[in-house]
């Protein structure tokens with residue numbers, strides 16, 4: 001088995017064995033602490049452009065199946081794992097973790113000391129790295145353009161190219177696709193017809209589809225890169241019940257003048273405790289984000305903070321004071337991870353139902 005190396009821009013090097021496609025690649029190196037869900041993570045478009053490190057020490061034990069993909073292809077740039085199991089055991093498994101990487105032409109390294117790697121990422125906070133075949137002779141600083149991929153390119157890469165309609169529910173939701181996860185679509189399909197539209201779709205085109213609600217999806221990269229779309233996003237939220245998830249949440253906040261910042265090393269895992277400030281209850285949530293909305297930048301005339309992270313007190317969700325607009329930083333679609341916050345979808349669908357029954361957007365004057 002041939003050796004490969006993960007070299008960080010900060011100089012550290014990690015040795016491993018190549019899996020998947022043996023091809024050099026660079027990107028931001030991030031880590032996810034979940035014990036399960038590697039298939040959902042690899043196919044979550046929000047990881048586009050990133051090198052994903054799995055903290056759990058053995059990956060692949062239950063294989064890869066035909067059910068759990070979050071999109072039609074692997075989005076992650078590369079993966080880093082400790083032990084990899086190539087003889088999976090699960091009744092639904094149709095291939096192994098390594099076969100899946102190979103088929104998708106995605107590179108990876110296994111047998112890497114991921115505990116040390118995560119400690120290094122936590123120390124440096126944001127780290128760009130590169131997977132290569134040769135060790136670097138000296139620990140020179142790597143050129144600064146490493147891994148610099150424009151977000152627009154990432155969103156453009158993962159968003160649908162033309163509108164696609166699913167289901168035949170009574171109510172119509174337009175899902176604006178910045179890199180949506182299939183579980184979000186599925187959560188809506190039980191009761192709604194859903195039209196997935198490209199991220200750059202105009203206000204007029206969306207209006208002509210007569211939606212009863214708008215969902216702004218998750219997606220990769222820095223939300224500020226999408227600033228040319230903020231006016232359309234704001235206009236949509238003013239006229240239709242809206243739910244924003246992860247990137248979608250950040251975009252709503254930005255459209256109303258708030259600011260976002262990069263977090264030290266993000267939240268990626270399936271056990272992030274979030275407090276519902278209305279009820280005082282703490283819910284377990286699945287998360288995958290590197291940016292966060294700055295709470296003190298939110299205009300309280302428009303938005304009320306609804307959720308806060310218990311570990312670092314960062315903002316996890318908000319609600320408009322008078323219009324049916326809600327947004328969450330975590331993933332209520334719950335795949336992979338806990339289903340504590342599925343009720344967010346029910347609340348949204350309830351607003352969509354009201355809007356549809358009234359024959360007009362559920363619109364409350366401020």
Ligand SMILES: NC(=O)CC[C@H](N)C(=O)O
Nearest residue numbers: 218219221246247290291
């Ligand atoms: N899952 C997401 O939508 C991630 C949002 C954004 N790209 C971030 O990293 O913060």
